Amino acid sequence: MENQFSLAHLTVIDSPPPEMTYLAARxxxxxxxxxxxxxxxxxxxxYNLAQNKQMFKDTKSAMKETGMKLLDIELAKIYDGVDPKSYEPAFEVAAELGARHVLSSIWTDDRNxxxxRFAEICELAKPFGxxxxxxxxxxxSxxxxxxxxxxxxxxxxENSGLMIDVHHFHRSGDKAxxxxxxxRDWFNYLHLCDAPVEIPSSKEEMTRILREERSYLGEGGIDVAGVVDRIPNVPYSIELPNIKKTQELGYEEFARRCLQTAKDYLNRQVKT
Structure with missing residues (x-):
């Protein structure tokens, strides 16, 4: 199956959804x-599309004009005191735009x-497909x-899944x-990027790299191929924020290089 790729929010973080859609298409x-x-x-x-009706309208028009599809939305974050129902308007907007998935992560130390809250979010998302x-x-957490x-x-x-970000996978010390x-049915999509093989000793440095300085595939030390080889063929969302490169290249050229280096790496490294 031919690989499919999505442009993730963090890669072009200051691009509003309509602009991001055109950029991704080009x-x-x-x-x-x-x-x-x-x-x-x-x-x-x-970029709250449920509240910003004009931005939602412009996004819908951009998607129709380009034929671009919406893979997922983020972030249904779980933290102490969160109200999962507050995410429902975003789910409704996502469904209207044809989205398939909602990204979630847990930031409370209270396991139960x-x-x-994760189960509640799943129940709220279920009617929207x-x-x-x-x-x-x-x-x-x-x-x-x-x-x-x-x-x-x-x-x-039944509508829950596991989303692996190869940066986080490596930093957590997990093995491919x-x-x-x-x-197998837990995998719906995957976040791709690269980063130095050395795992930062401080939370601050780890945070800085994951938010500001990730690398093109093949330019770091993460065993991306080892991860990709062990999961089903799913869409790859390129989440590769890099402030220096975006300032140098601009978002569109940077996004283009993110995609080309990912394709080159996968064609070179991943077993068929």
Whole structure:
């Protein structure tokens, strides 16, 4: 099966969804991955399509004009005090735009609370035909493959899935062969990037690299091929934020190079 690629929000973080759609189409992507759930992070732009009706209309027009498809939306974040129902407007917008998946991650240390809220989010997303795909993040509370599998097995939601980000997978110290123990139907898509093989000793440096300085595939030391070889063929969402390269190249050329280097790497490294 021919590989398909999505342009992830963090890769072109300051591009609003309509602009991002046109950009992704010109750069040769098959999908886009939006963040219509506003996180309220410092300096973050608000792309809440449920509230911004004009931006939603422009996004819908851009997708129709380009034929671009929406792979997933983010981020249904689970934290102490979260109200899962607050994500419903984003689910509705995502469904109207044809999305398939919702990305989620857990940032509470209360295991039972995190699992209960994850299950609730899955139930809320189900009527919209969306899966909820759990991503483990080494700076969050669910930090590795074992923790994510624990959540999924305990929540027992038919529309839940596991989303592996190869950066986080490497930083968590997981082994590619462990992916063979994951149910095949849990995999819906994958985040691709590269990074230095050395794992930062501080949370601050790990955070800086994952948000600002990831590498093109093949330019770091992560065993991306080892991960890809052990999961089914799914769409690859390129999440590769790099402030220096985007300032140098501009978003469109950077996105194009992200895609080309990913294709070159996969054609060169991954078994067929």
């Amino acid at each position: 750069a040769g992507y098959d999908f886009v991955s939006f963040r219509p759930i506003y996180m309220g992070l410092p300096g973050e732009s608000n 609370y995190g699992i209960e 969306l899966t909820v795909d759990l991503e483990f993040v080494p700076i969050a 669910v930090v590795d493959l074992a923790g994510a599998m624990d959540v999924l097995r305990t929540a027992k939601q 062969e462990d992916l063979l123990n994951v149910p």
